[in-house]
Amino acid sequence: MEDLSYVKPAEPISRFGKDVHERGDRIPKRFSFSTDEKLDDAIQVYLRLKPDTEFSKDGFLSLSEEEKNSLLLKKKSSVSKFSFSYIFKPSASQEEVFLKSTEDNLQDFLNGKNAFIFTYGTSSSGKTFTIQGTKNNPGLIPRIIATIFASLENAIDESYRYCPERSVSVVELTENEMFEKFLLKEKCLTWAKKLVQQHLQKNDDILSFEEIELLYKKSKKLVVDKDDCVFSIWFSFAEIYNEKIYDLFDMHKDVRNPLQLSTDLDKCVFIKGLQHIHVTTLEEAYFLYYYGCYNRSVSFTSLNERSSRSHSIFTVKILGRQKDSNDNCFITSSFSVCDLAGTERFSKTRNHGSRMKESQSINSSFLVLNRCLKIIRENQLRDFKQVVPYRESKLTQLMGTSFTTRDTNLVMIVTVAQSQNLMDETETSLKSSAIATEIKAMIETPVKKKKKMRFSSAFSHLNPGRGVNWNEIVSCNRNIIPSSLPMQDGNLELLKTLEKEKKQRQEAETKLIELEKAHRVEIESLIGEHKYLSDQRDTESVRDKELEASKVQQHEQELASLKKQHEILYEKYMNSRADFLSLQKKLRLLRDDYEQLKAKHEGLESTCEELEDMLDDAKEEVEELQKENKELNEAIIAKDEDLVLKDERISVLELEVEQLEDNLQDNAEERDVYDKLVKALEDSLRNKEDEIKELNDKLVTQSRSYEDEINLLKKKLEGQPYRESRRVKETNAPIIRIQDNSFSDDDNRRTPYIRRSRSAGYRNSFNDSDDPSFLIPVRRKICTSKKKKRRQAKDLESSYYFDGKSDSASTSMGKSDSASISRGQSARRVLYKKTSEEDLGEPPDTLIGDSTQDSPNTIFRTLRTGKKY
Numbered sequence: 087m088e089d090l091s092y093v094k095p096a097e098p099i100s101r102f103g104k105d106v107h108e109r110g111d112r113i114p115k116r117f118s119f120s121t122d123e124k125l126d127d128a129i130q131v132y133l134r135l136k137p138d139t140e141f142s143k144d145g146f147l148s149l150s151e152e153e154k155n156s157l158l159l160k161k162k163s164s165v166s167k168f169s170f171s172y173i174f175k176p177s178a179s180q181e182e183v184f185l186k187s188t189e190d191n192l193q194d195f196l197n198g199k200n201a202f203i204f205t206y207g208t209s210s211s212g213k214t215f216t217i218q219g220t221k222n223n224p225g226l227i228p229r230i231i232a233t234i235f236a237s238l239e240n241a242i243d244e245s246y247r248y249c250p251e252r253s254v255s256v257v258e259l260t261e262n263e264m265f266e267k268f269l270l271k272e273k274c275l276t277w278a279k280k281l282v283q284q285h286l287q288k289n290d291d292i293l294s295f296e297e298i299e300l301l302y303k304k305s306k307k308l309v310v311d312k313d314d315c316v317f318s319i320w321f322s323f324a325e326i327y328n329e330k331i332y333d334l335f336d337m338h339k340d341v342r343n344p345l346q347l348s349t350d351l352d353k354c355v356f357i358k359g360l361q362h363i364h365v366t367t368l369e370e371a372y373f374l375y376y377y378g379c380y381n382r383s384v385s386f387t388s389l390n391e392r393s394s395r396s397h398s399i400f401t402v403k404i405l406g407r408q409k410d411s412n413d414n415c416f417i418t419s420s421f422s423v424c425d426l427a428g429t430e431r432f433s434k435t436r437n438h439g440s441r442m443k444e445s446q447s448i449n450s451s452f453l454v455l456n457r458c459l460k461i462i463r464e465n466q467l468r469d470f471k472q473v474v475p476y477r478e479s480k481l482t483q484l485m486g487t488s489f490t491t492r493d494t495n496l497v498m499i500v501t502v503a504q505s506q507n508l509m510d511e512t513e514t515s516l517k518s519s520a521i522a523t524e525i526k527a528m529i530e531t532p533v534k535k536k537k538k539m540r541f542s543s544a545f546s547h548l549n550p551g552r553g554v555n556w557n558e559i560v561s562c563n564r565n566i567i568p569s570s571l572p573m574q575d576g577n578l579e580l581l582k583t584l585e586k587e588k589k590q591r592q593e594a595e596t597k598l599i600e601l602e603k604a605h606r607v608e609i610e611s612l613i614g615e616h617k618y619l620s621d622q623r624d625t626e627s628v629r630d631k632e633l634e635a636s637k638v639q640q641h642e643q644e645l646a647s648l649k650k651q652h653e654i655l656y657e658k659y660m661n662s663r664a665d666f667l668s669l670q671k672k673l674r675l676l677r678d679d680y681e682q683l684k685a686k687h688e689g690l691e692s693t694c695e696e697l698e699d700m701l702d703d704a705k706e707e708v709e710e711l712q713k714e715n716k717e718l719n720e721a722i723i724a725k726d727e728d729l730v731l732k733d734e735r736i737s738v739l740e741l742e743v744e745q746l747e748d749n750l751q752d753n754a755e756e757r758d759v760y761d762k763l764v765k766a767l768e769d770s771l772r773n774k775e776d777e778i779k780e781l782n783d784k785l786v787t788q789s790r791s792y793e794d795e796i797n798l799l800k801k802k803l804e805g806q807p808y809r810e811s812r813r814v815k816e817t818n819a820p821i822i823r824i825q826d827n828s829f830s831d832d833d834n835r836r837t838p839y840i841r842r843s844r845s846a847g848y849r850n851s852f853n854d855s856d857d858p859s860f861l862i863p864v865r866r867k868i869c870t871s872k873k874k875k876r877r878q879a880k881d882l883e884s885s886y887y888f889d890g891k892s893d894s895a896s897t898s899m900g901k902s903d904s905a906s907i908s909r910g911q912s913a914r915r916v917l918y919k920k921t922s923e924e925d926l927g928e929p930p931d932t933l934i935g936d937s938t939q940d941s942p943n944t945i946f947r948t949l950r951t952g953k954k955y
């Protein structure tokens with residue numbers, strides 16, 4: 087940078103066009119640097135890894151062990167290698183990043199060279215962290231500001247007069263314009279101070295002025311080559327949001343006016359109407375920068391709580407001019423830091439509405455940037471040159487100037503977060519950076535030769551020092567030709583010619599003298615003219631001074647009126663401030679509401695997700711059920727067919743049943759007839775039995791009388807006394823008396839019941855375990871063996887029981903009895919009548935019937951009548 091030179095403006099009017107020229111108050115200038123300096127052609131590409139990046143074996147990123155500053159990206163089937171100027175490991179501090187990537191460029195910037203630094207990477211990979219930083223980790227911009235102010239400490243120009251304009255131009259401001267600039271700065275500062283105060287009270291993660299002051303104190307003072315210069319510092323801050331450019335120093339308005347891009351005569355693109363604010367102290371710089379950051383569009387996304395939704399470009403311009411010089415010559419250089427929005431996919435951010443629109447414009451600008459980088463590289467590799475599509479997006483249009491000019495240091499910082507979720511986007515970022523590293527030489531721009539300046543040639547024409555010295559020429563001539571020569575014959579001709587020449591010379595001399603005289607006259611007239619003109623000038627200067635004085639007066643009046651206006655505005659401002667404070671309160675409340683709603687929204691989102699999962703499960707279930715339903719339907723159809731067949735069979739069977747019912751009815755009628763017949767037969771049987779009984783009685787009495795007679799006759803015959811035989815009145819069957827002790831047990835005493843058959847008659851066997859509801863209690867039967875006891879027991883209730891224990895019974899029976907019992911054996915069941923306790927004596931029990939010997943009818947009749955048949 088030794089040959090840094092100041093160059094006078096060239097053709098100023100044509101450079102700035104008609105519009106500027108007509109205003110007459112602007113001083114167009116253009117400056118450039120000598121091209122002897124060796125420029126670093128390559129884009130410096132740095133990689134920064136976010137701290138959560140773990141270089142574990144499972145991770146998809148790893149540092150190459152063979153090559154320094156190379157990164158390996160492992161995918162399922164392949165490994166790709168990417169090389170960088172330098173790789174900042176996850177542990178790298180903000181200071182290290184600044185020192186390695188920015189400090190040298192800042193040094194160049196202070197000595198007149200431009201720089202453009204931009205970050206590139208996926209959303210939430212740490213771009214804003216690198217550029218802005220946080221409270222405890224200030225990023226590049228705070229460090230750049232601190233270093234600039236530390237380096238230019240004693241060389242800051244506080245004058246507003248000269249302001250940067252367009253890409254590299256400077257304009258001289260009028261008093262009004264200066265005042266406007268001053269007002270704008272004051273407004274921004276007032277706002278910024280309040281905002282900072284509020285945010286610090288809320289304990290937000292913002293850098294305080296004290297911290298930036300600390301940085302300033304610690305900052306290394308960079309060497310500025312021109313120590314006889316003073317520098318004015320100007321800030322501008324713009325953002326590209328949804329392909330529209332906005333000024334971040336624009337005062338807060340409901341509707342922001344988008345700015346347009348324009349191109350100057352050097353084909354450098356600039357933002358038309360972007361405000362440049364003059365900064366004189368570190369404090370002003372801090373508040374203005376903070377104000378711009380506050381106005382930037384950020385919002386919550388699923389990947390980042392404060393995701394940048396725009397590309398922001400923060401630019402510091404310095405104008406250097408010689409101290410105490412009125413010469414309108416400047417060094418201008420600009421240092422731009424661009425924080426790009428993050429590349430993102432809709433599927434991952436789940437953005438919708440305005441967030442989705444933002445994503446679309448962010449992604450499309452990245453696509454264009456990648457295409458531009460690719461085409462620049464391809465153009466370098468082959469003869470056929472393609473048009474680089476800078477104009478397809480605002481971002482590339484603005485960056486294009488840095489790509490195509492040689493006097494700009496271009497720095498790309500690629501940020502990467504090793505998240506499996508963002509692997510594809512990370513790969514895209516790395517590929518773009520790989521293309522950028524391959525752009526080895528910037529596109530050559532022809533070195534512009536200094537044109538010969540119009541005014542300097544005019545000046546040289548009029549410079550007496552460079553005019554012709556006629557006297558010298560004359561004396562010179564005189565010296566060349568001697569005044570006299572010796573006469574010789576051979577020399578006659580020569581003499582003649584000499585004479586001729588002498589004559590000619592004399593003629594020339596007279597002509598010369600005449601000319602000199604005329605010239606002198608001309609000079610004298612010119613001097614007179616000059617005198618006249620200088621007199622005129624003096625009078626004009628007096629007039630000018632008067633005019634100037636009146637202008638100054640006018641300006642002072644304007645200034646006074648502006649001050650009045652300012653006061654009125656200030657009053658209005660104070661009034662609106664109160665409104666603003668109340669609005670701020672409302673805003674705070676609204677923010678709180680918004681936070682609550684956000685939390686609710688998050689909750690709802692999670693429930694929505696759960697519901698979606700449930701819906702998916704339900705869908706699966708429904709599908710399964712539909713399958714089952716289908717199968718069941720098929721089965722039902724089969725069953726239906728079966729049913730039809732069965733119905734047909736049932737109808738056939740019903741027909742058969744009807745026929746059978748008809749038959750049954752016929753049979754029932756027949757059965758009634760039969761029943762009547764049976765009843766009649768039974769009645770006649772009973773009559774017959776009664777008759778037989780009477781006949782039996784008769785037969786018994788007759789046989790007894792015959793017996794008696796026979797006995798009498800026998801006695802008579804044998805001559806032995808007569809003994810009356812014992813008569814059994816009631817029974818003709820042997821009476822079995824059982825004196826078994828087991829019957830004294832209450833449990834074994836059972837009340838006998840005889841079941842009446844439902845159909846007809848009685849059962850042909852006794853069963854004491856039958857349901858009593860179907861049994862008829864049997865009337866007591868009195869044993870007639872002893873008359874007295876029979877009479878006593880007549881009124882006693884007695885009970886009946888069955889006994890099948892023929893063995894135990896037979897042990898206490900007489901010999902004749904045991905013979906009759908043994909006939910029934912195991913199938914035998916015997917019905918006894920049991921007398922009451924008092925009645926226990928001789929004989930205690932009475933045999934009513936024996937199943938082996940008696941029919942049920944007989945036994946029942948015995949029970950009814952008390953007679954044994």
Ligand SMILES: Nc1ncnc2c1ncn2[C@@H]1O[C@H](COP(=O)(O)OP(=O)(O)OP(=O)(O)O)[C@@H](O)[C@H]1O
Binds near residue numbers: 136208212214392501
């Ligand atoms: N190197 C780092 N060290 C510590 N924290 C970091 C680092 N890089 C990023 N972070 C943190 O990660 C979060 C996201 O980072 P940042 O906002 O800078 O991402 P971004 O790339 O700018 O995202 P976007 O494109 O969405 O704006 C922030 O909370 C930030 O503090």
